[in-house]
Amino acid sequence: MTVFHFFNCAILTFGPHAVYYSATPLSEYDTLGTSVKAAVVYLATALVKLICLATFLKVSESDSFDPYQEILKALIGFIDVAGLYFALTQLTHRNISQNHKFQAVGLGWAFADSVLHRLAPLWVGARGLEFTWEYILQGLEANANLVLSISLAALGSLMWLRKNKPKTLIPIIYLCAVIVATMPSITSYLRRGLGWHLPKVVGFELFTSLVMAFISWQLFSACQRPSV
Amino acid sequence: MATPPRKPRNREMLFDSVIALVFILVACVDFCDGATVVDVYRLIQYDISGVPFGSRLASLNHHAASLHFSPHADLSRTVLLIPLRELNMSFVQEYIVAGKPLGGLIFLLPQMFNFESKDGAGSNGDDGSKELLKSMLAELEQILIHANLPYPVYFAFEDDNIDAVLLDIKKNDASGQPATATTGGYKFVVSATEPKKVGSPPITNIQGWLSGLKTDGDSHQLPTIAIVASYDTFGAAPALSVGSDSNGSGIVALLEVARLFSLLYSNPKTRGQYNLLFGLTSGGPYNYNGTRKWLQSFDQRLRETIDYAICLDTIGSWENELWIHVSKPPENAFIKQILEDFSSVAEELGVQVNLKHKKINISNPRVAWEHEQFSRLRVTAATLSELSSAPELLESTGGLLDGRQFVNEAAIVRSVKLIAESLAKHIYGHQGKNVQIFADNSNLAVNPSYVRSWLDVLSQTPRVAPFLSKDDPFITALKKELEDHTDEVNVQREILDGMFTFYDSTSAKLNIYQVASVTFDLLLLLVLGSYLIVLFSFLVITTRGLDDLISLFRRPPSRKVKTA
Numbered sequence: 001m002t003v004f005h006f007f008n009c010a011i012l013t014f015g016p017h018a019v020y021y022s023a024t025p026l027s028e029y030d031t032l033g034t035s036v037k038a039a040v041v042y043l044a045t046a047l048v049k050l051i052c053l054a055t056f057l058k059v060s061e062s063d064s065f066d067p068y069q070e071i072l073k074a075l076i077g078f079i080d081v082a083g084l085y086f087a088l089t090q091l092t093h094r095n096i097s098q099n100h101k102f103q104a105v106g107l108g109w110a111f112a113d114s115v116l117h118r119l120a121p122l123w124v125g126a127r128g129l130e131f132t133w134e135y136i137l138q139g140l141e142a143n144a145n146l147v148l149s150i151s152l153a154a155l156g157s158l159m160w161l162r163k164n165k166p167k168t169l170i171p172i173i174y175l176c177a178v179i180v181a182t183m184p185s186i187t188s189y190l191r192r193g194l195g196w197h198l199p200k201v202v203g204f205e206l207f208t209s210l211v212m213a214f215i216s217w218q219l220f221s222a223c224q225r226p227s228v
Numbered sequence: 229m230a231t232p233p234r235k236p237r238n239r240e241m242l243f244d245s246v247i248a249l250v251f252i253l254v255a256c257v258d259f260c261d262g263a264t265v266v267d268v269y270r271l272i273q274y275d276i277s278g279v280p281f282g283s284r285l286a287s288l289n290h291h292a293a294s295l296h297f298s299p300h301a302d303l304s305r306t307v308l309l310i311p312l313r314e315l316n317m318s319f320v321q322e323y324i325v326a327g328k329p330l331g332g333l334i335f336l337l338p339q340m341f342n343f344e345s346k347d348g349a350g351s352n353g354d355d356g357s358k359e360l361l362k363s364m365l366a367e368l369e370q371i372l373i374h375a376n377l378p379y380p381v382y383f384a385f386e387d388d389n390i391d392a393v394l395l396d397i398k399k400n401d402a403s404g405q406p407a408t409a410t411t412g413g414y415k416f417v418v419s420a421t422e423p424k425k426v427g428s429p430p431i432t433n434i435q436g437w438l439s440g441l442k443t444d445g446d447s448h449q450l451p452t453i454a455i456v457a458s459y460d461t462f463g464a465a466p467a468l469s470v471g472s473d474s475n476g477s478g479i480v481a482l483l484e485v486a487r488l489f490s491l492l493y494s495n496p497k498t499r500g501q502y503n504l505l506f507g508l509t510s511g512g513p514y515n516y517n518g519t520r521k522w523l524q525s526f527d528q529r530l531r532e533t534i535d536y537a538i539c540l541d542t543i544g545s546w547e548n549e550l551w552i553h554v555s556k557p558p559e560n561a562f563i564k565q566i567l568e569d570f571s572s573v574a575e576e577l578g579v580q581v582n583l584k585h586k587k588i589n590i591s592n593p594r595v596a597w598e599h600e601q602f603s604r605l606r607v608t609a610a611t612l613s614e615l616s617s618a619p620e621l622l623e624s625t626g627g628l629l630d631g632r633q634f635v636n637e638a639a640i641v642r643s644v645k646l647i648a649e650s651l652a653k654h655i656y657g658h659q660g661k662n663v664q665i666f667a668d669n670s671n672l673a674v675n676p677s678y679v680r681s682w683l684d685v686l687s688q689t690p691r692v693a694p695f696l697s698k699d700d701p702f703i704t705a706l707k708k709e710l711e712d713h714t715d716e717v718n719v720q721r722e723i724l725d726g727m728f729t730f731y732d733s734t735s736a737k738l739n740i741y742q743v744a745s746v747t748f749d750l751l752l753l754l755v756l757g758s759y760l761i762v763l764f765s766f767l768v769i770t771t772r773g774l775d776d777l778i779s780l781f782r783r784p785p786s787r788k789v790k791t792a
Contacts, residue, residue: 004749008756015760023767129415130263131744136752 006126012139031104038108045083074185106153110146147209264740269465271381277727283381286420290331296401307332423731429694431510436714441499452503454537458512463627466692467735471626476686477544490713500655513625515595537609539598543643544635546614562608569650632687694730
């Protein structure tokens with residue numbers, strides 16, 4: 001019965017990634033290599049982030065929200081953006097369109113994040129006898145994270161790869177990118193600074209991820225119009 | 229292209245559904261809490277000459293139900309959580325006495341019976357309900373001790389965590405959904421190994437010797453007076469059997485009498501011409517098995533010097549009447565003397581002491597009073613007790629009810645005074661004179677704080693003999709205390725013999741899990757499956773168009789057409 005629950009949570013956490021890959025044209029153009037490379041870049045970035053966190057951050061005994069530490073954490077979080085930049089621009093891919101490239105990178109990025117952060121707790125926790133909503137919520141969080149990663153990758157590809165974009169949209173693109181990149185810090189603030197419970201935070205994450213996805217999709221199509 | 233305008237609408241629909249899903253989840257989450265761990269104490273498991281009694285299992289892994297279970301439910305795989313306040317005797321009759329199958333039983337005792345809680349003393353409820361609970365618990369304890377229950381039975385104390393769990397279980401039961409594997413609810417798990425027999429249960433007797441003053445040239449042995457109390461307990465839950473009254477009060481009185489006489493005997497001028505022998509014996513609930521071993525170990529000559537022995541048993545909660553139980557006829561010279569000593573002091577203290585004679589039947593293995601072991605070896609002895617009649621086997625032996633808050637310190641202080649004063653009368657030959665040796669405010673007065681501190685220690689120490697190891701800190705402490713007050717202390721280590729066999733694992737940790745049902749998991753799988761299918765269709769439609777999605781399902785038949 002509890003293995004059943006683990007199975008359910010795993011479907012919720014990792015299913016959407018697979019569905020996204022197989023449902024979109026990504027599978028037709030065989031972009032798996034790109035995704036794998038992005039995942040490797042994610043792992044390297046995570047390692048660098050860990051080293052930075054361990055070096056610069058004090059271990060806080062209390063679970064309270066310390067603004068200075070959180071700003072530092074947010075700054076370290078921008079290493080993610082650097083990693084994503086590397087994945088989008090420096091990796092030599094096969095000839096795939098920008099359109100598919102950012103999706104593949106975002107997908108690989110989000111999948112690596114899910115595996116790294118959620119698989120072990122899921123394996124340990126969800127098979128226990130005690131039933132909690134926590135792992136279902138974590139699965140939903142993984143879905144929000146997938147949407148956010150793809151949005152960030154889309155915005156990144158707009159920033160760094162597309163040359164002829166409307167001048168008026170550039171500040172908006174940068175603003176959105178900053179918002180998406182600081183999402184982990186925002187949720188951390190909500191959870192610890194305001195003491196929101198996990199369901200509320202996950203709801204917020206789902207909501208904002210969809211909003212950001214909508215905005216970045218609109219921006220992307222707006223940028224595409226002149227070239228079409 | 230007709231597809232672009234459709235996209236936002238689809239997204240909004242997804243929006244709505246996701247938000248709705250989130251709100252449903254948020255609404256449900258409030259009921260959840262983490263795994264709870266509760267200390268539980270197992271019902272004793274023992275055999276009397278091979279006949280099994282008590283709870284025969286220790287490990288537990290069942291769904292929980294309350295007393296509001298539906299009458300036709302099969303409870304053989306259900307553990308019942310029963311607060312003592314709601315227990316009714318018809319249930320006890322039906323399930324425990326008649327032996328209907330159950331998965332397990334957990335009794336929730338009010339905090340006032342918990343010897344570890346600080347606020348337990350009289351804070352809960354009014355006296356009427358308290359008395360009712362006490363009598364109910366006493367009845368339940370006797371029934372449980374003498375029943376053979378093939379499932380685990382545990383005791384726990386009410387606290388906020390378990391009360392919340394109980395409330396939830398009651399709610400479930402009231403809604404007509406008893407907890408089983410398919411409907412979720414709470415699961416109670418005690419992971420314990422199978423109880424093992426306690427091989428050769430130890431009994432440890434401690435004796436202290438305070439020698440009297442021998443006048444020069446007297447070749448005769450000095451006479452001896454023995455003061456004896458049995459210190460171990462027996463109760464439904466061995467880990468909770470602290471026995472403050474039976475026989476914690478007797479031990480405290482003995483220690484205080486020893487302390488008072490050690491003060492007197494330390495000065496040669498006030499040293500009496502009697503030896504004093506203090507005995508703390510084990511095995512009391514089992515026909516005073518330890519007392520018998522202790523007496524048998526005596527030298528015949530020593531045994532003959534014992535003028536008489538006073539046994540102290542349950543003297544901690546009397547008002548103004550104590551009993552002297554004897555097995556020799558009241559006409560016996562020593563008995564007369566004892567009664568005279570005691571009743572004259574009692575008169576001064578304003579209390580009453582009565583004599584009760586009960587003949588012993590040598591062929592009957594039951595030894596109801598400790599002095600009967602002395603009498604069987606032809607040593608004059610009497611038991612001082614507040615109980616007016618002899619208890620049955622395993623009755624009044626310091627069970628669940630016998631807690632600190634039901635013992636009256638003042639009664640113990642009075643008992644000590646009575647015993648010490650009448651002993652002094654006998655030793656110093658003050659019979660008929662109105663002399664108070666242990667008067668209040670003198671330096672020989674009974675020390676109430678000494679009594680209180682020892683009573684507190686005893687009331688926090690479960691003392692069921694088979695579970696007290698030979699070098700238990702408690703036994704060491706008793707020995708050390710006697711060493712402080714007497715000249716010579718001997719510890720006798722024996723093995724409890726006779727018909728009793730005991731099994732270990734007296735306390736455990738109960739894990740309470742809130743579990744989801746299989747139906748919930750199936751439903752969740754269904755929801756997740758449809759979510760993934762919807763997501764797939766949505767993505768295919770938005771990125772490739774509706775026709776692609778339809779063609780995905782058409783492809784296999786078209787291939788067949790090709791091969792054909």
